[in-house]
Amino acid sequence: MYPSNTPQSQPDRPKKITVFDIRAAKAEGRPITMSTAYDALFGALMDEAGIEVVLVGDSVGMTTLGMDSTVPVTMDEMLHHVRAVRRGCRHALVVGDLPFMSFNVSIEEAIRNAGRLVKEAGADCVKLEGGAHFAPTVAAIVKAGIPVQGHIGLLPQTAAAGGGFKVQGKTLEAVGELIADARALEAAGAFSIILEAVPAEVGAKVAQAVSIPVIGVGAGPHVDGQCVVMHDLLGLYDAFTPKFAKVYAKLRPLIVGALSEFRDEILDQSFPGPEHSYKMPKDAAERLKDL
Ligand code: KIV
Secondary structure, three states, X not given: OOOOOOOOOOOOOOOOOOHHHHHHHHHHOOOEEEEEOOOHHHHHHHHHHOOOEEEEOOOHHHHOOOOOOOOOOOHHHHHHHHHHHHHHOOOOEEEEEOOOOOOOOOHHHHHHHHHHHHHOOOOOEEEEEEOHHHHHHHHHHHHOOOOEEEEEEOOHHHOOOOOOOOOOOOOHHHHHHHHHHHHHHHHHOOOEEEEEOOOHXXXXXXXXXXXXXXXXXXXXXXXXXXXXXXXXXXXXXXXXXXOXXXXXXXXXXXXXXXXXXXXXXXXOOOOOOHHHOOOOOHHHHXXXXXX
């Protein structure tokens, strides 16, 4: 007997991506594809499109839950959304994001919360924001048997303390710190690192400094993979689109257009037409007239 999601038990289903595949991609020179999803529908669409890594990011707070930042997102909210994405994704590696203050207070709490994302919600691995300072936390989670993805550069959870949402690594000293952070995360056992909002030259330097994949979110083309938040690449989030996010489809006006047309047709009574209405059998319809 094989577990139900193995290729042996379901030969027509593509192979499940593992952290080993993601690590191997760097050695093989194959760029890693990554985006975000927050529910089963978009998890399944990511799978269908062949995106290898699907992050259930704490960006859910802004894209989906109407928050102004990622700071208020709770563990319970993350568990809810990771569970949903897990149901949709059969192929992609599902990364569960540890929200602000779920890993910062103690290593014990970090292990417990990482464990919840994997055990209760079905994440394949977890991600946490922070560099060398959090290396002991990363090492402890990895030791507990949970693969960890690091996240350095712009850190949205603590951006307020660092002066806001700014491009990072603009001085030689800052670049040195980013390289030290990346090396510390690698030594702690992280299987890959997200590098957010740095100049392209800095992205290249950080990627060269470690043997694990560095996946850029606004880190230029010379890194080992690219991630763009799904709502940005599909043109769904209108509050702000970062410079690095390419918009591949403008779905927001399409959706609003369809909803407005629906509303207009209800008001002018052209919907529902006969093609969207049920009919009674002819004899019953005849008798209904006399009722
Ligand atoms: O929460 C998120 O979506 C992220 C990405 C920007 C990597 O952390």
